[in-house]
Amino acid sequence: MDTGYVDMFRAMEIYYKAGFDNFFIDDHVPHTDGDTPWGHRGRAFANGYILALIEAVTKQAKSEGRRPGTLKDWTPDYLVGKLAAHPEPDILPGGASGRNGDVTG
Numbered sequence: 001m002d003t004g005y006v007d008m009f010r011a012m013e014i015y016y017k018a019g020f021d022n023f024f025i026d027d028h029v030p031h032t033d034g035d036t037p038w039g040h041r042g043r044a045f046a047n048g049y050i051l052a053l054i055e056a057v058t059k060q061a062k063s064e065g066r067r068p069g070t071l072k073d074w075t076p077d078y079l080v081g082k083l084a085a086h087p088e089p090d091i092l093p094g095g096a097s098g099r100n101g102d103v104t105g
């Protein structure tokens with residue numbers, strides 16, 4: 001869990017800043033001894049980890065007086081202007097989108 005190339009806490013901060021209010025789906029879950037073939041224990045751990053990240057980011061942002069953004073402000077045109085004026089730290093190798101900084105697609 002959280003051993004890949006993405007800073008999961010930073011990614012969750014970006015979801016918060018963008019106003020993302022939908023659900024997350026676990027992808028790869030840890031394998032544990034004695035788990036079911038579907039991985040019930042691993043999925044329980046992964047979902048708990050996701051919920052803890054959401055809670056940590058939300059509480060930190062609220063304590064700093066930051067409110068979630070709105071998804072309508074995160075169109076490609078908005079992002080290009082915003083990133084040109086105030087570059088965000090990269091969270092993926094190769095740039096903000098993981099493809100040499102190309103945020104438009």
